Amino acid sequence: MTNILNFSDFQFEAEQNNEQKAQDIVYDAWDSESSVQRKRLAQKALELDPNCADAYCILAGEYRSYKKKNEYYKKGIEVFRKKYGEKYFSENSGYFWGILETRPFMRLSAGYGQLLWDNEKKDEAIQIYEELLQLNPNDNQGLRYTLINWLIDQNQLDKGTELLKQYQEETAFMLFSDLLLSIKKQESDTKILKKYIKAKKANPYIVKYLLHESELPEYLPDYYGFGDEDEAVTYCFGSMDVWIKDQDTIRKLKEIRDK
Incomplete structure (x- = not known):
């Protein structure tokens, strides 16, 4: 039997080729060290595929x-939303990052949330990050560390506590967030001290x-290890503002430290 391809088949194949x-x-753009080149390549990608979400992220x-x-x-x-439709989001919610085609959307949304916050x-920024964690509770992007600072900053302490319960981990990032929440909620000195020690x-x-008592460097380290000074610098780059926003919080930290 002879297979007959009609025009729509060729059109679909052409679209697929252009998409790839x-x-x-886009991969070439990411590898480029020139901003001008990255923008040029991103625009070129959009000429081939107007739905290339990663190209918008680069721009x-x-x-x-x-x-x-x-x-x-x-x-x-x-x-991205127009291409895949809302049904796609509801059907795949919970393991979004595990589907490669969703990652451009996740990158875009994370960047957009940070832009809104800055x-x-x-409120819009928090809403976006909460949605991303619903789509991908495994949080491969590490957004929970930023979100908990945002929640504390906006005095949404109950939400911050719920986020800690969702991600029960023994990392310095979450343990210091737990300590900060404890101070903000004015828990007993015994509880605060216990969390401080941990x-x-x-x-x-x-x-x-x-x-x-130590001065932060000008730039973030390229990488860090658990418990090392580079991890401390990385944490403080993201969390210092929420700690020093209320001087009573800093005074309490010093008081507990000096006990």
Whole structure:
């Protein structure tokens, strides 16, 4: 029997080829050390595939203005949602990151949430990160560490406590978040001290940075190990603002430390 291909078959194949070519160009853009080249390649990818979400993510990262970043993040998220439909989200919620095709959306949304937070759209930012954790509770992106700081910053302490219960881990990031929550909720000195000892055992360097007894370097380290000073620097880069926002919190930390 002879297989007869109609025009729609050729069109679908061409779209598939363009989609793959666009993604290959995106990989080249990520490898490029030139901002100009990254933007040029991202635009080239979009010419081949207007639904190439990663290309929008690259463009959003290459501009400094809120207007441009907001435009590209929103457009990338929009084209992804339109391409896959809301049913796709509901059917795959819970293991989103495990599906390779969803990762551009996850990257876009994480970047967009951070942009909104940095521009005082904090409720929207929190909502986006909460949605991402619902889609991917395994949290391969490590968004829980940022989200818990945001919740504490906005005095959503009950939500912060629930997030800690969801991710029960013995990392310095979560143990110091637990300590901060305990201080903010004005728990007993006995509870706070117990959490302080546990957190400090996980990383002995963090307290000195929080109390400004050690000066943070200008840049984040490229990597860190559990319990080392680079981990302390990384934690404090993301968490210092929420700790020092309330000087009573810092005073309490120093009081507990000096006991």
